[in-house]
Amino acid sequence: MKSLILTQSGLQLGDTPMPSLLPGEVRVEVRSVGLCKSDLSIWKGEMETDLPIILGHEFSGFVHESTIPSLEPGTPVTAEIDRFCGRCYYCQNGMHQQCTNRKTLGITTDGALTEYISLPAEMIHVLPDGIDHIAGTFAEPLSSAIATAQRAPAAKDEIVAIIGSGRLGILTAQVYDALGAEVYLIGKNRWKLGLARQLGFSHVLNDSQDGWEKELLDATDGVGPRLVVDVTGTHEGLHTALDIVRNGGTLALKSVIGADGGISPSEIVRRELQIVGSLRGPFEDALDMLAKGRIEVKRLVSRQFSLDEGPAAFEYATRPDVTKVIINI
Numbered sequence: 001m002k003s004l005i006l007t008q009s010g011l012q013l014g015d016t017p018m019p020s021l022l023p024g025e026v027r028v029e030v031r032s033v034g035l036c037k038s039d040l041s042i043w044k045g046e047m048e049t050d051l052p053i054i055l056g057h058e059f060s061g062f063v064h065e066s067t068i069p070s071l072e073p074g075t076p077v078t079a080e081i082d083r084f085c086g087r088c089y090y091c092q093n094g095m096h097q098q099c100t101n102r103k104t105l106g107i108t109t110d111g112a113l114t115e116y117i118s119l120p121a122e123m124i125h126v127l128p129d130g131i132d133h134i135a136g137t138f139a140e141p142l143s144s145a146i147a148t149a150q151r152a153p154a155a156k157d158e159i160v161a162i163i164g165s166g167r168l169g170i171l172t173a174q175v176y177d178a179l180g181a182e183v184y185l186i187g188k189n190r191w192k193l194g195l196a197r198q199l200g201f202s203h204v205l206n207d208s209q210d211g212w213e214k215e216l217l218d219a220t221d222g223v224g225p226r227l228v229v230d231v232t233g234t235h236e237g238l239h240t241a242l243d244i245v246r247n248g249g250t251l252a253l254k255s256v257i258g259a260d261g262g263i264s265p266s267e268i269v270r271r272e273l274q275i276v277g278s279l280r281g282p283f284e285d286a287l288d289m290l291a292k293g294r295i296e297v298k299r300l301v302s303r304q305f306s307l308d309e310g311p312a313a314f315e316y317a318t319r320p321d322v323t324k325v326i327i328n329i
């Protein structure tokens with residue numbers, strides 16, 4: 001079967017064996033794959049992993065063959081990103097996302113930029129009626145955004161500042177908005193900030209312009225918001241977050257790629273800040289939000305490519321005016 005493989009010399013189409021089907025597994029015929037920042041970071045060599053690898057972890061498809069009667073061939077599905085061990089402390093205590101033996105699709109084990117993938121049935125989620133394959137690719141990043149809002153919740157009408165106007169920033173903003181918070185979205189990219197405005201956000205701030213924080217300070221008694229989410233993972237994003245969060249407030253960090261060591265422990269102590277991380281989230285909630293139309297994902301898709309055009313799709317995804325690139329298999 002055809003796969004897009006990342007080797008030492010770059011991305012190339014290749015032939016890989018059809019995956020076997022073990023008891024308890026489902027083989028999925030992949031339909032659509034969304035490119036994520038981690039796919040691009042591995043491809044650019046900014047994030048290390050063992051090569052060769054098949055990238056891609058935000059995907060949807062049909063059940064091709066199944067050892068589980070309830071998952072019949074032809075059922076539209078998406079899947080979680082981690083293969084869990086089921087035996088470690090975390091797996092036994094409902095924290096699969098912290099499994100000490102986990103293998104992550106497209107990051108530490110082969111992912112979905114291929115025609116077929118076999119996965120344990122626990123990783124599979126059926127797409128609800130009305131959710132097509134393109135929307136289905138958003139279940140994973142959306143679940144991750146939901147995890148942030150669950151670990152760092154906002155009260156109704158409370159002001160939340162979100163730093164980062166890319167795809168995950170906009171998804172996270174939509175989640176907090178859907179849960180009743182008042183979102184201030186902060187970024188630099190004028191094109192993406194414009195898209196956020198088109199999606200209905202009225203507090204969209206460009207922090208490369210002088211005085212950008214005035215509106216946010218005015219709305220928060222001059223002390224800044226209690227809750228700031230940084231999805232950028234950059235030193236700059238982190239410093240902006242520290243600059244605007246009020247003393248005693250919470251900083252929710254989202255990106256797994258980027259600047260480490262940008263926060264001084266003494267500042268956390270002096271200002272009595274709380275730091276909250278969140279990694280994976282509940283797919284059920286993500287699919288429910290998509291099915292109820294509470295999150296707009298289609299307008300985040302910049303362009304779709306075929307698997308044969310895979311290398312071009314990765315190149316395209318690095319453009320500044322691109323939010324989401326989909327590869328259809």
Ligand SMILES: [Zn+2]
Nearest residue numbers: 036037058141
């Ligand atoms: Zn992702």
Ligand SMILES: [Zn+2]
Nearest residue numbers: 085088091099
């Ligand atoms: Zn485990």
